[in-house]
Amino acid sequence: MADITAPAQVSVPAPAAPDFSGWTCPAPLRDLPRIVMGHGGGGALSAELVEHVFAPAFAGPALSGLGDSAHLELGGARMAFSTDSFVVRPLFFPGGSIGDLAVNGTVNDIAMSGARAAYLSCGFILEEGVSVEVVARVAEAMGAAARTAGVEIATGDTKVVESGHGDGIYVNTAGIGLIPDGVDIRPQRAVPGDVVIVSGPIGQHGVAILSVREGLEFGVEIQSDCAALGGLVQTMLDVTRDVHVLRDPTRGGLAASLNEIAAAAGVGVVLQENRVPVPPEVANACAILGLDPMYVANEGKLVAFVPRGEAEAVLAAMRAHPLGAGAAVIGECVEDHPGMVVARTALGGTRVVDLPLGEQLPRIC
Amino acid sequence: MADITAPAQVSVPAPAAPDFSGWTCPAPLRDLPRIVMGHGGGGALSAELVEHVFAPAFAGPALSGLGDSAHLELGGARMAFSTDSFVVRPLFFPGGSIGDLAVNGTVNDIAMSGARAAYLSCGFILEEGVSVEVVARVAEAMGAAARTAGVEIATGDTKVVESGHGDGIYVNTAGIGLIPDGVDIRPQRAVPGDVVIVSGPIGQHGVAILSVREGLEFGVEIQSDCAALGGLVQTMLDVTRDVHVLRDPTRGGLAASLNEIAAAAGVGVVLQENRVPVPPEVANACAILGLDPMYVANEGKLVAFVPRGEAEAVLAAMRAHPLGAGAAVIGECVEDHPGMVVARTALGGTRVVDLPLGEQLPRIC
Structure with missing residues (x-):
């Protein structure tokens, strides 16, 4: 688990490209005849519904991928x-x-x-x-x-x-x-070299909902991080208008957001797993429940892709804002394995961080 | 029932003011502790919810009466x-x-x-x-x-x-x-002298829903009038930008729309009941079911308040549009009995057309 009080290290060492040449896309999505809970989970099933049902029916130039x-x-x-x-x-x-x-x-x-x-x-x-x-x-x-x-x-x-x-x-x-003049923020703008920043510790909203829904107690009460991020974003744009991508990792968590960005931009994302800030109480609750914090919903956090040259200043500005005090650099955008998110584990291994199928916890927002 | 094929008579004879000096507002609305179906009906209970619950909570300058x-x-x-x-x-x-x-x-x-x-x-x-x-x-x-x-x-x-x-x-x-330049259409703009026009026969949507929901047959299949009215409105604005009020009489029907306009503008409305176009099959169905067509929902009709001098030209333009072919002048706006809608019956009597409490038929839209 990351120590979120540690000073941020903006320079992410360029990793040797892992070999995923044998990797293929997950099995073709199921041809489900009926709606299941996962269709509302913000993962692969949601994406299938948009791709095969809504997008063909609604098709129009402004349709920017339903959900954005x-x-x-x-x-x-x-x-x-x-x-x-x-x-x-x-x-x-x-x-x-x-x-x-x-x-x-x-x-x-x-x-x-x-x-x-x-x-x-x-x-x-x-x-x-x-x-x-x-x-x-x-x-x-x-x-x-x-x-x-x-x-x-x-x-x-x-x-x-x-x-x-x-x-x-x-x-x-x-x-x-x-949208302010000169600002063009969308998933397609992620480019290799971008630094990936998260605005604070993840997983609180989903675990807070689950704990009260199921009557679970984890020693300390875990509060939802629910907050409005407009002010934090303004602070970042005051540093540079050239923020490439912003995303709030709600349903499907950080994993779903990063996968969607990687797919939209045709880039790879490499995370340093131990830099992803997870509060100890969220990590404990997830360990007990068999959940992965990377897939748990947030509602007061954002993930940003910013040009490497701007990352340090953007991070400093975020940390000076109450909603960005726990901001951390968690990885970078690479040319390798386009469309794929890979995490480097604390032990030096790598693992693929897939798009979730549905949501681990339904009715979370 | 009105003959909707009859030529429109734009000149509405100014009625002698009826005496409603003893009339009072309906009894203070019920202090209901729980939501009932009528709270979603577009009538008095809906208005109470907006007035006492939503408006105080949301209050802001743009809040234009929730529902508009x-x-x-x-x-x-x-x-x-x-x-x-x-x-x-x-x-x-x-x-x-x-x-x-x-x-x-x-x-x-x-x-x-x-x-x-x-x-x-x-x-x-x-x-x-x-x-x-x-x-x-x-x-x-x-x-x-x-x-x-x-x-x-x-x-x-x-x-x-x-x-x-x-x-x-x-x-x-x-x-x-x-909103096009020079256009200012809102309920508050109704003024005495305005002519009230409805764009066609009323009651079809609500009766169509009811007939299929309850498996009722009335000899002929009654179709919903569901349609988009943007083109018809454009046709009217091509005649004059000085249309005062437009309203689509959905939940609560024509009665609710006219009451809301009368209340918002502080004017009275006098209808000629036999000029309100009601298709024979809708009238028959309503008679069997004990419904009043004035309170039945529509979704492809509008009611307009236009200055008397423009009424004839606006009506002609509406009648030349496929969605306004059955348009008719049904009444006028008066100074008397502000906030109240009065219908002159075919027999020469008058009756108050109240704001409905809820909706005669729930889940209609």
């Missing part, structure tokens, strides 16, 4: 536009609620384009019989999170479904924000 | 931004599907600001076990509806909930579109 925020032109302005539905269970958990997630999740998707979310929409699907007080507490959490993030909830809708056809409260948010 | 599209400024452009969730059951019905509704519903909300929807987001909440083929058919319907409406589905998200926590497929869409 789209980059649009409207009235001469460049905008990021994104949506997320939230079905997390329980509705309230250590460190946040479905209301916080619903605001921060969409704010963060937009921030990953370098944009500051300006307006959110909010759609509730309420289950008949849910307490109005619970709805009010969720709405208050959304309002507070929106004020913290500096975004305005501008429009909304409420539907009610019969008891037994929902789970208390589902929330959808969509959001729009302006 | 919001009018925003972003990057120097004036935009309409709106969202709707769709929980209709069954997923497929005569004349459309949840996919058509999800596109047209949000496109129409935006059109009611005079804007042409440019981009949509799309959030699916799928229930574990639903057939992938059904998901694909819904996605295809959305793609086709989007192409017809000239809008692009630009970004999306999919979540999966366990079997028993959903109802096959729920869809949320949010959309944005530019």
Whole structure:
């Protein structure tokens, strides 16, 4: 496990290219006739649904891979536009609620384009019989999170479904924000030589949800890291507008985000496993539960690909921001093994960090 | 019932003001501790939820009464931004599907600001076990509806909930579109003297859903009127940019829309009941079922408040458009009884057309 208090080492030694010549893509994705939980997990099954069902049906020039925020032109302005539905269970958990997630999740998707979310929409699907007080507490959490993030909830809708056809409260948010001039942040821009930075310790959100859902205790209460990252991104852009890629590793965790970037840009990613910051309590919980922290969801962290020459300054700026205090360089982008993420283990070995099939924990956001 | 083939009579005789001096607002809304189906019905209970729960929690300058599209400024452009969730059951019905509704519903909300929807987001909440083929058919319907409406589905998200926590497929869409220069269409702009026009026969969508849901037959199959109204609105704006109010009478029907406009603008509305176009098969079905067509949902109709001097030209332009062929003048806006909608019956009497409490039929969109 990494010591996250250790000083950052920006210079990542160039690794000898590992030999993956015999490696092939995972077996062709299953031809499932029915939706399974994994289709909502942000991994390979989700990607299959987008590739084979949604993308052909919706095909249009702006469709930027469903799940990312789209980059649009409207009235001469460049905008990021994104949506997320939230079905997390329980509705309230250590460190946040479905209301916080619903605001921060969409704010963060937009921030990953370098944009500051300006307006959110909010759609509730309420289950008949849910307490109005619970709805009010969720709405208050959304309002507070929106004020913290500096975004305005501008429009909304409420539907009610019969008891037994929902789970208390589902929330959808969509959001729009302006992309600043000179900023072009998207997965396709990762290039060999880029330094990979994570903004802090990973795995807290997923483990926090699991611990309260299953009534597990791990000695200390693990809080969700749920937070809005627009301010942290602004701090990074103040150092350089040439940030190549930003991604918030939610469903599927850091592993899914890095795999998506590697695939989109046609580059390889090499991680130094022992530099990936994992809080001891998350590592302990994962060890007990048989989870890999690399695959556990976060909601207040980002992973950045920045040019090597800018990495030190960007890292310093991140560390000076409250939401980036635990930022660390965890690896680099390479020409070898395009589309593949490889971790160098503490013992000097290497392992492939695959795209997960589904999510280890469903209903996590 | 009105003969919708009769030539339109634009000149509405100014009625003698009815005496409603003894009339009071409906009893204070119930202090319900739990969500009931009516909270999603677009009537008084929905309004109560917005007023007492969402508006105080979210309060911000752009919050334009949740349920309307919001009018925003972003990057120097004036935009309409709106969202709707769709929980209709069954997923497929005569004349459309949840996919058509999800596109047209949000496109129409935006059109009611005079804007042409440019981009949509799309959030699916799928229930574990639903057939992938059904998901694909819904996605295809959305793609086709989007192409017809000239809008692009630009970004999306999919979540999966366990079997028993959903109802096959729920869809949320949010959309944005530019408001043309010189156009300012909102409920508050209704003024005494405005002529009230409906774009065609009402009640088809709600009755179509009900007939297939309950296995009822009324001699002829009643098809949903589900359609995108952006083109019809453009046709109207080509006549005059000074359209005062547009509204698509969905949940709660024409009655809810007119009440909301009357309340927002502080004006009275007088309808000529026998001029409201109701198709004979809808009237028959409503008579059998004890429904009032004024309260039944539509999804391809609009109601417009236009200055008297422009009404004739606007009506002619609407009638020349395929989606406005059945357009009719149904009443006018008056100074008397502000906030109240009154219908003059065929027999010469008057009745108050109240804001419904909930919706006569749940899960209609």
